[in-house]
Amino acid sequence: MRESIWSKKIPTLLGIVFIFAGIIITTFLVNQTTLFRIKAGGSNIPKNVKITNITDGSFTVSYLTDDSVLGSVNFGKGENLDQTALDERDLVSGKPNPYKVHSVTTRNLSSATEYSFAIVSGTDRFVDNGEPYKIITGEKVESEPSQQKPLAGKIITEIGDPPEEGVVYLRIEGAQEASVLLKNDGSYILPLNSLRSENNSSYFDFSEDTILNLSVFGDSTSSNTTLSLSQINPVPVITLGQNYDFKENKIISSESSPTPQPTLPENKVNSSTNQTSVEVPKDNQTFSDQKPEFSGVVSPNQKVEIEIHSDENLKTSVSADSLGNWAFRPNKNLSPGEHTITISTSDQNGFITRITRKFTVYAQGSQFTESTPSGSATPVPSPNPSISQTLTISPTPTPTLLVTPSSQETPSPVASSSPTPFPPTGANNLINLGAVGLTTILMGLMVFFLASRII
Numbered sequence: 001m002r003e004s005i006w007s008k009k010i011p012t013l014l015g016i017v018f019i020f021a022g023i024i025i026t027t028f029l030v031n032q033t034t035l036f037r038i039k040a041g042g043s044n045i046p047k048n049v050k051i052t053n054i055t056d057g058s059f060t061v062s063y064l065t066d067d068s069v070l071g072s073v074n075f076g077k078g079e080n081l082d083q084t085a086l087d088e089r090d091l092v093s094g095k096p097n098p099y100k101v102h103s104v105t106t107r108n109l110s111s112a113t114e115y116s117f118a119i120v121s122g123t124d125r126f127v128d129n130g131e132p133y134k135i136i137t138g139e140k141v142e143s144e145p146s147q148q149k150p151l152a153g154k155i156i157t158e159i160g161d162p163p164e165e166g167v168v169y170l171r172i173e174g175a176q177e178a179s180v181l182l183k184n185d186g187s188y189i190l191p192l193n194s195l196r197s198e199n200n201s202s203y204f205d206f207s208e209d210t211i212l213n214l215s216v217f218g219d220s221t222s223s224n225t226t227l228s229l230s231q232i233n234p235v236p237v238i239t240l241g242q243n244y245d246f247k248e249n250k251i252i253s254s255e256s257s258p259t260p261q262p263t264l265p266e267n268k269v270n271s272s273t274n275q276t277s278v279e280v281p282k283d284n285q286t287f288s289d290q291k292p293e294f295s296g297v298v299s300p301n302q303k304v305e306i307e308i309h310s311d312e313n314l315k316t317s318v319s320a321d322s323l324g325n326w327a328f329r330p331n332k333n334l335s336p337g338e339h340t341i342t343i344s345t346s347d348q349n350g351f352i353t354r355i356t357r358k359f360t361v362y363a364q365g366s367q368f369t370e371s372t373p374s375g376s377a378t379p380v381p382s383p384n385p386s387i388s389q390t391l392t393i394s395p396t397p398t399p400t401l402l403v404t405p406s407s408q409e410t411p412s413p414v415a416s417s418s419p420t421p422f423p424p425t426g427a428n429n430l431i432n433l434g435a436v437g438l439t440t441i442l443m444g445l446m447v448f449f450l451a452s453r454i455i
Helices: 002-039 088-093 426-454
Strands: 047-052 059-069 071-077 083-086 099-106 114-121 124-127 133-136 151-156 167-171 178-181 187-190 211-217 222-228 242-245 250-254 277-280 285-287 294-297 303-309 314-319 325-328 337-346 352-361
Touching: 047 133, 047 178, 059 071, 059 114, 071 099, 083 088, 083 099, 088 099, 099 114, 099 178, 167 187, 178 187, 222 352, 277 352, 303 325, 314 325
Parallel strands: 222 242, 285 352
Antiparallel strands: 047 059, 059 099, 071 083, 071 114, 114 124, 114 133, 151 187, 167 178, 167 211, 211 222, 242 250, 277 294, 294 325, 303 314, 303 337, 337 352
């Protein structure tokens, strides 16, 4: 009798084991598929990472991403990143939300202490060239803050609406850099009475001659503004995409409607501050050369930061010549496909200008017409590898770089687990694993059914 009972129970138990094993495999498959979908959603790489608002008990980390993703910061003393700070808007809403413009403030820190941190963007954690970012908090200031009025104003878009997202940076010579997020209506208020000196040991001493430089970043455009202390409350309305000098009551430049400029005689130094441009690539330009040469014009002898966002994620810098011309050619092949290039530079007055362009690199062996955005290019397979191209670029001559790049291309920032946009090899493994899971469940059900018939 005992053997008969066990002979009936063992198949039943075996069926249950099969069913549970199948469920576990299938659950794992679903989780992995979801992870791949999240990573395939777009770029979550932090750009323009800044550390601002440093005090004896806090600091702010801000950055931009190409797509709206969740963001937070892991931080701690030494290498132990055991604490987490959320985006300032998430603290208000009580739940995490995706953004393109991110601002995270750490609080309740020890004074004059070194902290390390990593940026959690989307599903990945990013550090600085393989090591956590480092920051030292300020010393405690015994004196009382000043009675200085706050910086207050409003940002609008070209059509007069408030931007969906934005952050304002304040730079004053001899002071710490400060930042604040825009409110939903485009307004901002940045307290100045507790702004610290550059060495973080005392409060900054304002004077009537203090000059303030503002940089505003939306999710796709930016503006730079110079103003005096008497113009900070309220600051005149700033339209994203335009640069201002409120001290002189004038608009310096506009991305949407450039101010006409006088024609410069040949070989004359380009000393104006509104001549920053990217000649190559034009937006959506195509290249057959996997090492295309990029070029443009900035203020003379200025440093140009270059970032190429692609599988390679290159970052380097060059210096413009005495005429303001710069050029750069990667020393490694760019992978075929769509890329973006961002150049950042500042003029003699400290204005920062950033320009981003999209371009496409075709694989060697593809036959197409290389063109500027006004044309179209459709790759046509060719049995014999050859390239037939008609190059059409700006009518101005290609600037010649007189100074070699000041640094080699290095990925920045470096992700502790590199995000993979698409799973080209893992998809087959997931399909196979899914088949195993479903087969295991079916086997369990069959055994369970047979066992019940025996009983």
